Amino acid sequence: MTKSASGPPWWATAVFYQVYPRSFADGNGDGTGDLAGLRSRLGYLHDLGVDAIWISPFYRSPMADGGYDVADPCDVDPLFGSLDDFDALIADAHALGIRVTVDIVPNHFSDEHPWFVQALAGGAGSAQRAKFIFRPGRGEHGELPPNNWPSVFGGPAWTRVADGAWYLHLFAPEQPDLDWTNPAVPAEFERILRFWLDRGVDGFRVDVAHGMAKPAGLPDVDLSVIPSREEGATMPSLDDIRWDRDGVHEYHRIFRRVLDSYPGDRMAVGEAWVPDPERLARYVRPDELNLAFNFELVKAHWGAQAFRDAIERSLQAMSGVGAPCTWVLANHDVDRAASRYGGGMLGVARARAAALVQLSLPGAAYVYNGDELGLDNVALPDSALQDPTWQRSGHTERGRDGERVPLPWSGTAPPFGFTSAPASWLPMPPDWGALTVAAQESDPASTLLLYRRALALRRATADPCESSVDWLDATQDCLAYRSGGVVVVLNAGASAVPLPAGEVLLASGPMEQGVLPANTAVWLRA
Secondary structure, three states: OOOEOOEOOHHHOOEEEEEOHHHHOOOOOOOOOOHHHHHHOHHHHHHHOOOEEEEOOOEEOOOOOOOOOOOEEEEEOOOOOOHHHHHHHHHHHHHOOOEEEEEEOOOEOOOOOHHHHHHHHHOOOOOOHHHEOEEOOEOOOOOEOOOOOEOOOOOEOEEEOOOOOEEEOOOOOOOOEEOOOOOHHHHHHHHHHHHHHHOOOOEEEEOOOOOOOOOOOOOOOOHHHOOOHHHOOOOOOOOOOOOOOOOHHHHHHHHHHHHHOOOOOOEEEEOOOOOOHHHHHHHHOOOOOOEEOOOHHHHOOOOHHHHHHHHHHHHHHHHOOOOOOEEEOOOOOOOOHHHHOOOHHHHHHHHHHHHHHHHHOOOEEEEEOOHHHOOOOOOOOHHHOOOHHHHHOOOOOOOOHHHOOOOOOOOOOOOOOOOOOOOOOOOOOOOOHHHOHHHHHOOOOOHHHHHHHHHHHHHHHOOOOOOOOEEOOOOOOEEEEEEOOEEEEEEOOOOOEEOOOOOEEEEOOOOEOOEEOOOEEEEEEO
């Protein structure tokens, strides 16, 4: 891990806030969030206490997959504004001391990207087609897909074009996979990185960082090793040959060389869903990515032992390559923590406690927009669903829209100040009035103020050079450890337990004299 003159680089201990731009704030009154809306709410993020933001895709796109089908990675989609809006946003964020990171999507382009349009026109054997993964079909007349790979969104991972060839898309048909063995592809992504770095971005989140390298010959996969989406947040098996091929690491070294050629500790974090923390650590070796999303806490079921196992596995794996951990509880692709932990008041109580665990651990932390408000997943009507999973699965899997509902800002009825339009792009529940930012700012017991206090205390008490935790004795169903300047105790059980001695700095829920209630976490002065 490189260090700045004053210690570890900024990203090693930063709290990043993920902005899903369609759902954060609407600045032009069309019902969809945009860059102007985000810029108008930067003061809110400054008050929250985050160090950096990660903005999910805002590039030109047909929006077949919420912007992850990129048609022009060096321009802003009119839905979100313009390059001038982005430049103004980054200037204002930097003036407030907030770093800005953006998505890069290297596994695939949109089928409306000029490269793919040219590939379809170019025909078999053309240089344009060689930038993607086209193959002849199987069967007597090539009528069957080249292999049995399924798409992440349901259905086959192959689509046939007019001349009979098939192209690979591990996601939607509108997202053709790029062939990274073609030198034109890494060269193009170096150009894309430099375009945004030259505009002042501080780093990137690398989408599907485990997917760019494909196995030689594209053999069939053992379908029995692929979990269903109903199983929740699960890592792919080591036997799922579609992912985590060794060749992907050289591509990340290309990214790293570009980043290191710029001043200011520019960084990249990889979204790598891999079988175990040891495989994840390979992505953050000294010459590869700076950080990798660690989904161990996302996978962990509610419980003290499950949390401890996730933390220990993560710290041990990262220490082996000298990289900091990242800690993640939610994002735009997984159910919100409150929903995973039981939903309703119980789920929110547990999510608040989990947040105090997450924010106390050494390394970097990622907060998903709305988690600081204690939002739950929303049970949307079928007619409102837009995630491609809904259509591709034949309406059997509802997809990710439930965690993407826009944030409530103020008022007592939808759209709760998110937009001046009559409605938001995804409908908001009518009972969210008590969860708005305005309501929570005046409630000392709110989840929003808990996050603000936690981030302020983290900054005041964390040891930036700390890379481990000291485990302490704890009663059954409890977790206790020392990290930096605090002792953290989590009671994940169903009954109150005696509270250890020490000054209470922060608690995730109401406290009783001398005891730690169920589903509650506390920070004590170390």
